[in-house]
Amino acid sequence: MTERLAMFRTLDRRTRDDAAFHAFDPESFFTAEFPALAARHGHLVAGAIRMLGVPPLAIECDGSAWTITGEGGTGQDGTIWAERGIAPGAMVLTLTGEQFGEWAQNRLTLNGMMTARSLVFREGTVRDISCWDAISHALLEGWPVTDDGLTFTDRQGAPLDLARAFTPRDDPAEIFQFLAQAGYVHLRGWLDPRDMAEICADMDRALPHYREGDGKSWWAQLSDGSRRCVRLQEFVEHSPATRRILSGETWARIRHIVSGDDTLKVLPAEGRVIEALFKPAGVVSGPSDVSFHRDCHLGRHAYSCSRRVVGIALTASSADNGLLRVVAGSHRVHMPVELAKTASYLPVIALPTEPGDVTVHLSCTLHEATRPVSAERRVMYTELPHADAVSYADTAEGELREQVTGILRDLEPRTAA
Template sequence: MEFDVRTRTLDDLAPVDAVGFHESVLPELLELRSDLASRAFVASGLRGITVGVGDAAWHWSLGDRGRLEVTPGDPGEGVSVRVSPEWFSDIVNDVRSTVALMIADEADMVRGNITHVVSWEPVLRALTDGRAAYEPGLVGFTDPDGGDLDLDRVFTLDDDPADVAHFLDQAGYAHFRQVFAPEEMQDLSLEIDRWRSEMSPVDERAWYAAIGDERVCVRVTNLGPEAVRFPHEERLAPIAAMVGGERRYRGSDLLVKPVGVTSGISDLPWHKDCALGGHSYRCRGLTCGVSVTPSGEDNGRLGVVAGSHRVNIPLFDLSDGLDLPVRWLDTEVGDVTVHLSCVLHCATPPVHSERRVTYSDFPLPGDAAVDRTIRAVRDQAGRETYSPA
C-alpha cells in the first residue's frame, strides 16, 4: 500500500531554466522514462504541442516509432503555448500546475486552448516524477483475498484497520458510520454558527456566496488545531492511524452549504486537492469529513471517482470515456467520510435543505516550509475562482 507517494522535498526546489532543462535534463529523462512518457502522450490525445519560453520553443510529439520526441522550434502546427520563465520553472518544479496557469490566465495561447496545456502536464509528470497517466483499463479493484472490491462498503471504528487501509489504498475514499452521536453534531453545528458570526468579507478565512441579494458566509477555513471547540483531533485520529504515516491533525474547515446559491463558491466541481500544484511534495494527505447533517441527493453530498488517486488524470478528463467508477456518499448524522488528497471528488449542491459538514486535515509529516509554499500557491488562485479543499 502506498499512502506516501512524495517524490520531492524542499531541497529539490531550485529555479529551472527552460533552455537548460530541454538541452540537458530532458534527454536524460527520456532515456530513463521514455515508455511511461510515450504512453502518457498517447493518452493525452495531443498530436503535438509546442512550449515556448522567452525566445525559445520546443515541440513535443510522437515520432515515427511511437516514442516521445522533443525538438527545438515551432513547426507551425498543433497546439502552441508561450509561458513566462517563472511559470515554466514553477510547472516543472510542481509548485504551480497548468490548472493554476489556467486560473491565472497567464498563458499566451498561440494555437489551441488551455485545456490542451492541462492535458500535456501528465506527460511532463511522467518524465519528471515517474507518475503514470490515466489509461483505460489501468486501474482495477481487488479485496485482500483477490476478489472484487465492494466499493459501496461502509465501515465502523470496530472494523479491522488493515481492511480500512486496503480499501482506502484501492479506492481513495472510505465511509464510516456513526462515529459521532447526534447530540455531538448539535454542539458542532452551534460551533459552526459561532465562527460564522465572527467572520466578515475581509477575513481571508471566510468564503462568501450569494443567495439572491444576500451574501452569506458558507465556509470558515484554515482553523488551527486549538481553534474549534470540538474534539476533531481526539475522535478522528484513530481513523488517521489506520493508514499509518504518523499523521498529525492540522486543523479544520467549517462548511455550510445553503440552498439557492446564485454566485460565489459553495459546492466545488470535480477536482483533486493537489490540482493547483504540489502533489509530489505532499500527497497523499488525508481529509476527514464529519457529517453535521445528513447528506444525500436532496441536500448535497460528496462524490468520488474510485481509484483516481492512482493515476494522473487531467482536470478536464471526467468524461464518458473514463472507466473509473463514480460513487456518491450518502451519509447520516455523525458519519465520517475520508478521502485522499489526490482522489477526484466533488460536492453536489443542495436542492431542498441545507447541508453542514466539517473537513479536518491529517497531512503526512513533512517540512513546514513546504506546507507554507504550497499554501501560497493555492492562495494565488483566489477564493473567488477556485481553491480545492
C-alpha cells in the first residue's frame, strides 16, 4: 500500500460493486471462496491474529458452524484455515443468513452489527469483536492490520511533520501527498473568518425551524437536564453564506487539490449537501461527540472509500472546547477501533483550528471529536464522494447510519444467553 501511494495520485479503495452482490451462505463461502482468500491474504490474517492475541473466530449460521484460525509465522509464512464446527476457545458469532451475506461481501461490518445492537456472540469481548472486524477486512480486502514498516514521507522522501497545517500558498502536490500518506490534512486560513461568523448567526436564526424527531436534526441531553440540538441538516437552505462558499472558487480549488487523479462528485449547494454542528459543553448523552471510528465503520468500505470528508471550522477548536483528533496512517493500516481508544500503535494527532480553517480526512481514517470542557464550538461537515459512486444515503447502510451513529460512543452489544 505504501508503494501504491507513492506512485499514484489516486486514493480510490473500491474493490466491489453492488451489482455483483448476491446471496451467500456459509457453505459456499467457506468451501469455494475462502481458500482463494486464504492464499492471497492469509499471511495478513495470521500476522494480525498473532499480534492482537485474539481467539479463533467461529461463525454459526443456519444450522452450520465454521471456525477461522491461523498460525502466525514471519513475513509470508503465516497460514490460516477454516474448519467445520466450533473449535475449542473460539469466540462464537451467531449470524442470520442475511447478516452473513452482508459480512462476507463487506457491506456490513461486525462493528456495524454491534453498533446496531444486532450482533449475537459469546465467549468473546468487545475488544475481540473490534479486532476481528479489522481482521475481516484483511481477509476480504487485503488491508493490513499491523504497522510493519509504515512511514510518512513528503514528495522528496523526508519525514512528514504530522501536525503541519497548509496555507493557500503551499504547493498543491505537497498537500495531496500529505493527505495520501497521513489520511488527513489541515488547511489553515483558507476561508474568511467573517463568513464563519455570519454562518454562526445563520445557525442561530435557523434553529427555530428544527425540532426533535423531525428527521433532519440530532439532539443531545446536557448535564442540566435540557435537550439541545446538535446537528442541522438541510442547513444550506438557511445560509446564503454557506451556499456562496460551496459555489465559490476557493471551494472548487480545495476539491481539485484533494481529488488527485480521482474524479469526485460536484455536489450542488442544496438539500443535505452539508450539515452544521453545535458542539456544546456538558453533553451527557446523545450524538454530539463520537469517539474513534471510521466513516466506513458500519460497512461499505469496499464500495465507497475513500470519500473525502471535509470540515469547516466556524469557531476555534482546542482541548478546552473540543477538537478533531485523527490516527495517522489508519487508512493504510486497519488498526482496530477499540485499540485506537485505548492503546494506539499508530500516531494520534490533535488538529486545533481557527475560524476559516478546513480539515479533510479520508472516510477510512480513524478520527474522533473530543468533548468540549467549558465552551461550545461549531463546525460544518460535508463529503466529496467518487463521481460514479452510489449515493450512500440511498443504501440500507446509509439508513442504518442515520439510526445508530448517535450510539457509537456508548455501544453495548447484546450477547447470547
